[in-house]
Amino acid sequence: MTQTITTEQAQLIVDCQAQTLQLWQNQQLVRTFSISTAKNGTGQLSGSGCTPLGRHKISEKFGEGLPINAVFVARQFTGELYDEALAERFANRDWILARILWLEGLEEGYNRGENAQGICVDSKSRYIYIHGTPDTEPMGVPLSHGCIRMRNQEILWLFEQVEVGTQVVIR
Template sequence: MQASIQVRYLHISISDQTLSAIEDQQKVFEFSVSTALNGHGCEQGSGKTPVGKHYIRAKIGGSEPLNAVFVARRATGEIYSEKLAQQFPKRDWILSRILWLCGQEVGVNRLGGVDSMARYIYIHGTPDSEPMGVPKSHGCVRMRNTDVVTLFDWVPVGCPVMIEV
């Protein structure tokens, strides 16, 4: 990976299940992702991935190890394993890093019943056993753990994120 990358914005394609990192008008990397099983939409409680203009409001977990487990944006001290997964079979695993998204379009993905930040929409790591390239999440954008750690280091807080169908 290139350590000197300074990502200017991210583009997430729901139809392609990809996240592209853009620097100086050029795609510098593309990651396979998993968006919502329920499709795209911005409504609170929908379990859908929101569309439109967003930005990274917060970066969480920069000093945590690979596969660190997060609950309510806090590291639990656990490291994901199959044994832990068997203990908590219903958990929506949020691992390694969190990039918390905030919508920029009032009435579309910001404020009221469509607020991406209030919906806790993240780009985050997921167990390596979960498939990428197919919609399976509860609304967030899931990535491979090594990919989200790499991306975390490339993007600043405030980085624009466009999510499109």
């Protein structure tokens, strides 16, 4: 098993245009993943359904030790495991599977707190995650509701590599 990369060594770079997430360690590229960011594009405002830009950190991790197809609602394991039958029963659910890396903005007034007009731009209170999604969902295409979606096997691997506090830059 690979040793967890410390927060001082690691950085995640999310490129919304290229639809990729890169893990960097000591300024060396470790791995690149195809992802899916927001269908509504990039933006900071609460309720926009957009992926927020700027500097973030992983504030919390959820799902350690759970099965690969574990289903989450409000960061809680529902006890369900995603499969075709469950997908058919809940066809309109925005599936959050496998693991969750909850992001917190680091730029006051931009992706943290409120902007100059007093509107919420806080990534954490918007519940912006890096999380797993069904294998039937395409990667490389912006289709999420604001979060950063990854393949379940890949989020499992990434979850083991990063710690709370790891820097995440979304551009």
